[in-house]
Amino acid sequence: MRKGLLLLVAFALVLVTACSSDAGSSGTSSPAATAAALSPAASPQAGIGKPRVAFVYLGVPGDGGWTFEHDKGRLMMEKELGIKATFVENVPEGPDAERVFTELAEKNDVVIGTSFGYMDYMVNVAKKFPKVKFLHATGYKTAANLATYMGREYQSAYLVGMAAGRMTKNNKLGYVGAYPIPEVIYTINAFTLGAQSVNPNAEVSVVWSNTWYDPATERQAAISLLDKGVDVLAAYQDSPASIQAAAERSVWGIGNDSDMSRFAPDFYISNPMWNWGPYYVKTVKAVMDGTWKSESYWGPMKDGITDIAPFGKNVPQDVKDLVQKKKDEILGGSFEVFKGPISNQDGKEVVPAGQTMKDEDILNMTWFVKGIKGTIPK
Template sequence: MIRLVHAKRSTLLMLLTIVFFVLLASGCGESSNGSPSSASASASVAAASAPDASPADAEGGNKKPRVAFVYLGVAGDGGWTYQHDAGVKYMEQELGIKADIVENVPDTADSERVFTELAQNHDIIFGTSYGYMDAMYNVAQKYPDVIFMHCSGYKTLPNMGTYLGREWESSYLVGMAAGKMTKTGHLGYVGAFPIPEVIYTINAFALGAQSVNPDAKVDVVWSNTWFDPTIERQAADSLLDKGVDVLAAYQDSPASLQAAAERGAFGVGNDSDMGKYAPDHYISNNVWNWGPYYAKVVRSVMEGTWKSEAYMGDMKDGLVNLAPLGAKVPQDVKDLVEKTKAGILDGSVQVFKGPIYDQSGKLRAENGATMTLEQILAQDWLAKGVNGTVS
């Protein structure tokens, strides 16, 4: 699905006609699993790249750039993409810009085609999945006059920047609450993929739990999905079968949270406030607030001040936040979390401050030493008390 903007009426009608026949020929444009077929995706990208979609002049003489966003899933996922889409809407309202959006683009080699087609007629392109990194990097080298922004990756170019946030801060707080809520000290975590972004989040969750419950253990399984409720529920059930009474997850769906609730366990969501999915069994989760950052980046392009950077936001600047703690979380636990959050905001509390050992007993941070940002982002190990592998 794509939102068409600034298109002339005749061009729009022609494009809609083309899309109609493409969809008709491809069986309504969906494959058997419900995701767009390659034919409909091609039509969507072509529509977004229509040459008539010219920018209008903004106040002060700055031109409004032609902006595109590429989503791994759909805004209705209730998690990761939902929050990005909310951020896009914020940016559009703040700057008076309508962005083109391409949904359901798998983070496979085919995404390179999508970015290439968008680069024909856009000034700035945002890719919102880690798996887009190499594809964006390759296309950015071929189109040096187009700005590319990649979420959660580490490769940059003069015309390609990266952005993410210190979600380990909020994950540590959720871990503290989980450590207080567990009755058995046996927690579970359904990881998405064994990449640093997920690994350091799991480690922060475990360290938070152990800060209030030193004997707490966290069992980890990997779903190798970002959004597949069926697989994620199966992974969740495998941990619940082991007796975990608090279950966290790092996917875009609330499947694990719902599975926990059905088994009488407490659950932790991800990306967006997921309390509505299991209000009586919900603890909290990390929440992203992309809007102000998206507005800042696009405004810098309008003003001609944009520069490539590896941006890492945090709770202090508001990119990362904590969803409201669930109704069943006791007040003393809420007070403890709020006190620790205040310490994170003023810098007196550091999540990855030693001594920190990995699961093999190797010292990863000396007593009193705080891990550098580079060390945190390179984590390929699980903390002491976490049971699982990173492969």
């Protein structure tokens, strides 16, 4: 998330190397292999016993979503590795970010940027500080001292979509999209496919907030869908504004990034959520051991980087059991979310039966699946 509007163009220009049609989400490394090809291989370096680590956050840990989960990951890393990290919050995705990264690189061994819009600024700073390790969430540009990381959240979205499809009474689901970029699009598509897998009559209406964290705007976007009569509402922003608006009308809500049940306990289903801690522990430990190397990591659910939040207190047990069974299939590698047949909004078959979408096609997704009402702005 927090990837900025350039993601759509970025992935269109920097395509990943082709994977086999059966690769799907079974691997633990990102498909962005071309990014690695642009950079020289990292040379062996000595370990750092107690590295100085700094995080850069787009928002604040108190957002209850994206930044909150990154901060939980930081705390886990501190506890398990016995180090103390620093962080700078509320850093916009603009030119001033380069100043922040420069100042942190002067004082730290590892610098972590948690938003896509930091990408070019981190690339610039990494060139100036070749001995500093840089980790960039959701980006696609790497260097010998700059790695990227992300998780396959669409697997989690499919599961909560299944729950939504079972719990709707009128087959009208709503989704407040953040920005019309591939990551959000493929997540909405996965959610819809999950809902349709248990309820072929389910339809998903989509509106865009063009925000990552703006409760007032997100609430209005949610209300526009509630006014259309949706009885399950999902959202892709960091704030709980959408599910709070849904709860006010006794409508089921699905949040994002972190367990948001406390914001609408009586009408909460679940939501995709992040668990960055294991990645931060593993990666910073590699720096400590001297085994770190640059990579583009796109981890599946089986790595633990993405999951679904605990179900709300009023979700029926049969729904929980249904979702758990499919989750076990995903974890075991026997189920792929984007395996055909899959058709687009116009009914044209995009993924033939028996074929699984390649990673680069998922990362460049700019179309909605059949059953979604809404448009994708150019």
